[in-house]
Amino acid sequence: MIQNGINTLADSYITHPVAQPEDKMQFSEEAVAELEEIISHYPERKAACLPALWIAQREYGGHLTPAAIREVATRLGTSQTEVEGVATFYTMYNLRPRGRHHLEVCTCLTCAVMGAYDVVHALEHALDISIGETTADGEFTLSEAECLNYCGNATVVQVGDHYFPDISPSNCLNLVEELRKSEKYTPALLADSLVKIQTPGASLKGGGSFKAEEI
Amino acid sequence: MAILNLLFEHRDVEGIGNIDVWEANGGYEGVRKAAALEPQVIVDEIKTSGLRGRGGAGFPTWIKWNGLPKNYDAPHYVLCNADEGEPGTFKDRELILKIPHLLIEGMILAGFATYSKVGYVYIRGEYVEPAWQLRKAIDQAYAKGYLGKNILGTGRDFDIYIHMGAGSYECGEESALMSSLMGERGNPRLKFPHAPLPTVAGVWQAPTLINNVETYCAAAWIIKHSGEEYAKYGTEKSKGTKIMSVSGHVARTGNYEIEMGTPLMELLNMAGGVKDGVLKAVIPGGSSVQIMRPEQCEKINLDYESCGANGTLLGSGGFMVFNDKTDIVQLMRRTSQFYMHESCGKCTPCREGTRWLFKILDRIASGNGQKGDVELLLDVCSQIDGRSYCGLGDAAAWPIVGAIKAFRSEFDYWIEHKRSPIGNTFVPPVVEAVNPVLALTSV
Structure with a gap:
């Protein structure tokens, strides 16, 4: 159907970048400033989609809700579908809530050969969950990761913004106990580190959650 | 070198x-x-x-x-x-x-x-x-x-x-x-x-x-x-150095910067040789390239031409070493799982083909393989190779074709006996390193 030269039928399939009435924009003032700084690195606003989703993941407490995706679309002036397409493509964006610590065990070639599946089974047993599940207390989510590219120190487990190398069935239980006590390595802190890394001058300001001395 | x-x-x-x-x-x-x-x-x-x-x-x-x-x-x-x-x-x-x-x-x-x-x-x-x-x-x-x-x-x-x-x-x-x-x-x-x-x-x-x-x-x-x-460094067509990331069953894993044209076995020796057993296979350039048998490894120098002439690639330098307790079929099952997971889904040969490769390899490696599965794998690989927008499709097919070429008997053993020729495990016990050259003579 064509009215006034506009194909209204085709337009009806486009999700406009307009927030739903019940949405409340949740980005803090600081987050908006960070987003605008990152947008200025690119020739167009839309290009900041990945960093914007990282900011959203942090601001919305570790995972992306539909409202978070709509907020990113509104702030970038693009459509909700487009942002949703990006958010669903990349594995590090959490579309569901994760535990306070997300254990990602690398089980790709070298790690698999060096015993990653034994680590997975030991963790499954210790946490009483299977791969992809979250413990009842919301403390841990366990998943299998594709190559984390630290093959020299197989098996590697990524938790938040940190790689734990040389994990074996015997020392993985210590890791779990350590993490239980730790305030660090949460999904929101991972997102925070990734945003800070993309902000020029962040290292001079002390750098948020991530301290370079820890490397 | x-x-x-x-x-x-x-x-x-x-x-x-x-x-x-x-x-x-x-x-x-x-x-x-x-x-x-x-x-x-x-x-x-x-x-x-x-x-x-x-x-x-x-x-x-x-x-x-x-x-x-x-x-x-x-x-x-x-x-x-x-x-x-x-x-x-x-x-x-x-x-x-x-x-x-x-x-x-x-x-x-x-x-x-x-x-x-x-x-x-x-x-x-x-x-x-x-x-x-x-x-x-x-x-x-x-x-x-x-x-x-x-x-x-x-x-x-x-x-x-x-x-x-x-x-x-x-x-x-x-x-x-x-x-x-x-x-x-x-x-x-x-x-x-x-x-x-x-x-x-x-x-x-x-x-x-x-x-x-x-x-x-x-x-x-x-x-x-x-x-x-x-x-001044390297071979005639491959100049300079290449950083090789050595991992798997070797004594000293890590990054080694070597002169182009260094023999493959020399790098293996530098890394302390094969750990826990004798050398079974090497993947010289990351999971996308063809796996090499020990006798092939002896002929390869690590540069673009020598690797190419021996049917593999130098790739990105992901040098993975496997000892004789590694089941190649299980290894390929895991490789195909990786490509299935990472295929972006844009072109059909890669999106569907990587799934079929995984399904067939999973069937073989879980003891449900059927006669003709190896030919089926090769057929699927030939339908993916060269038919996708980017190299991911090719990279999914090459290692499987290479593994079938080099270790055909293991695929046949799995299909016939419904179990691994090695013992159904990815986890060999760890012992001291042995000299790979000495180890080779006992193959």
């Missing part, structure tokens, strides 16, 4: 990630030198060196550098591919983590040579620690005037921004990386000759230079020393 630390020369110096220590060790000399040079001189120096792309394909670097329009009329971009995802490879991680300033130098030089004012480093989202080191290094370089406006009084500008990925192997492919940088899904695009080269119309349709981390680092070394100096 042996270990030759050109890029890794200062790797183990205390605090080398700090710009003051880096400058005290001759850092940024190349940039100072290049500031006085015409852009074309830099490109010619790279040409003299014979440097080839270290991301996997081995394309001559100078052709890319020479391909961008030689003026500042429209924006050009310099991209660094630090989306290291090839299973078995971890060289870029160490380069960025330990000596981030070398990468920055390489990108500044590329900016000078290609009349670009902006550079982006695309780092995979998992690499938080290396990326944080790079953030620190870039901030320091800005403070010292090596980045920003009017670098060292030359009137040239160059900015480097970091762009973090979010978990996708596919984004290591150059056209997918550009899509991802533009804030889209990481889908690849049509390639030359069906579409213009990135140097003509790349990211945001602007001329774009895209290279691997190791390539930029090597370029920085070349400009600091000289192209002739670099060309």
